[in-house]
Amino acid sequence: MHRVAIIGCGRMGQQYAEAYTTFPDTEVVAIAEHNPERREAVGRRFGVKALYPDAPSLLNDIVPDIAAIITPSRFYKDAVIACAETGVKGISCDKPIAAVLSDADEMVEICASRGIVFAGGNLQRAMNELQEAARMLRAGEFGQIVGAAIHQWGNGEISGGGCQHVSALRLLTGAEVEAVVAWATPKELLDSGNDDGLRVNGRFRLTSGVECSVFSEPNPYQGADVWTADSLVRWNWGPPELYRGFEDDGTRKRLHHEYAPYDWNQFGYLTGSIRSFIAAIETGSELAVSGHDLRQALEVAIAARESARLGAVPIKLPLKDRSLSLYPRAYRWSGGDAEGLVQPISEALGGPRL
Ligand SMILES: NC(=O)c1ccc[n+]([C@@H]2O[C@H](COP(=O)([O-])OP(=O)(O)OC[C@H]3O[C@@H](n4cnc5c(N)ncnc54)[C@H](O)[C@@H]3O)[C@@H](O)[C@H]2O)c1
Incomplete structure (x- = not known):
């Protein structure tokens, strides 16, 4: 059984949590979610009692086998590095991985240097x-x-x-x-x-x-x-x-x-992503989508x-100047709450998408 922490449990994070609670060999043991009402709601929805506002406070109490990081993209780097330094075996984030190229390099390199499987999330x-x-x-x-x-x-x-x-x-x-x-x-x-x-x-x-x-x-x-x-x-x-x-x-x-x-197959290509991630942790096989791909x-x-x-x-390519950057649209970078597209609690509880 792989013990999983979901870090960032908004719209996309809830899809990961659904999948990880469905698979027979994974268990969601903790959730870090910044928004207090949503944290409470997803805790209830997925039956998780270990709830935290962010990755550092979660990692202070629990070192999961897998950290699935699905915060807005601006928070990926700090969360990936915190998980890598704490000894998590498999880390995933989603797209886009970063805005500054050297930040993406740092994330890929810290995982590679510590033998951590770094997966790339929900890509086709x-x-x-x-x-x-x-x-x-x-x-x-x-x-x-x-x-x-x-x-x-x-x-x-x-x-x-x-x-x-x-x-x-x-x-x-x-x-x-x-x-x-x-x-x-x-x-x-x-x-x-x-x-x-x-x-x-x-x-x-x-x-x-x-x-x-x-x-x-x-x-x-x-x-x-x-x-x-x-x-x-x-x-x-x-x-x-x-x-x-x-x-x-x-x-x-x-x-x-x-x-x-x-x-x-109800989870679409997220299934292929997560199943290959688990296989890579267990056997070292190739990831369907990696942090390197992102x-x-x-x-x-x-x-x-x-x-x-x-x-x-x-x-x-590869680009010599690793300080170059490209920022994604505001929703991806900062998330729905910051951009006035707050997910209603009824939806976070599993109700219809509004
Ligand atoms: N691969 C895909 O098909 C796909 C689709 C949609 C979104 N995404 C990506 O997923 C990410 C999240 O998108 P979303 O639609 O779920 O956004 P969202 O705003 O619905 O959810 C983000 C959640 O993260 C929480 N959060 C913010 N900062 C946090 C922190 N430091 N620690 C813990 N929780 C934190 C927010 O409170 C929110 O609940 C973005 O990077 C986006 O680009 C990917």
Whole structure:
């Protein structure tokens, strides 16, 4: 039985708490939640008596096996470091991991240096079907990858939502982004330090030599396409569509592939994320989504903003200047309470989402 602490139990944290209380091999033993009424409500909802206002006071009393940190992003770094220094075996946070690149580095490095499994939370990259499609691609079932594209990158938030696209692309291609060139609108946002409303088009060069076109405009697709000479894997914000060969009229032929079923699919890709996290703690197996993945996504977003800001200048990764930053939209950075989107107590108690 893995003893779990939930740190930050708002809208997203409650989804983690639901999953961790459902799995047979995990038990939520403590919750750190800043808002006193919500703390009380989630304690009642999940049957947890050890309730604290923040991570330091929780860690003072309890060292859990797993810390699932889902505060607003501005608090991730301090909480990750506090958990790592106390001896927690597995730590997860969510997206975006940080605003300043060196903060993301610090989080990844402290966990790596102490042998702590550092997982990346609720990303589509962890979706079982996406993982399966990536395994098929990597096993060469479709032939050699020759091209890739990202559609509606981040939907107006390249660091917040954009990490979904970058981490899925890296998974499907099995490659890192090594160079970026980008154009962005509106221009005034480029110096704002914030990604809120920034729409970025560009091109990523991958370490495999493949070029990935990056589109921001609304179009029928909203994920990533990866193709070979005769096949296409299309992640369109759900289980990937697979195509191999062509019909007589030249259109692509859809494969009717049955993805493997999995338990606890009511939690969607959070299931894949948490189950791979637990397996990684138990056996050292690969994470479906790691803190490193979140860091890479932030780095690509910052590189693209820099490229566009400097006038479509090609930028190589890894970035030398680790003090560069990109802040997500205010809700992600500071949370619903700070931004006037307070979650009603009835919802925190498990009632319908208002
Ligand atoms: N992966 C996804 O699909 C996804 C979706 C939504 C949100 N998120 C991310 O999850 C995070 C939280 O988002 P949310 O929608 O749950 O926000 P939220 O505002 O509903 O919840 C955040 C909770 O953290 C608590 N909190 C704030 N500071 C704290 C601290 N220092 N210690 C303990 N608790 C603290 C708040 O009181 C609040 O209850 C953000 O980083 C957001 O970007 C990810």
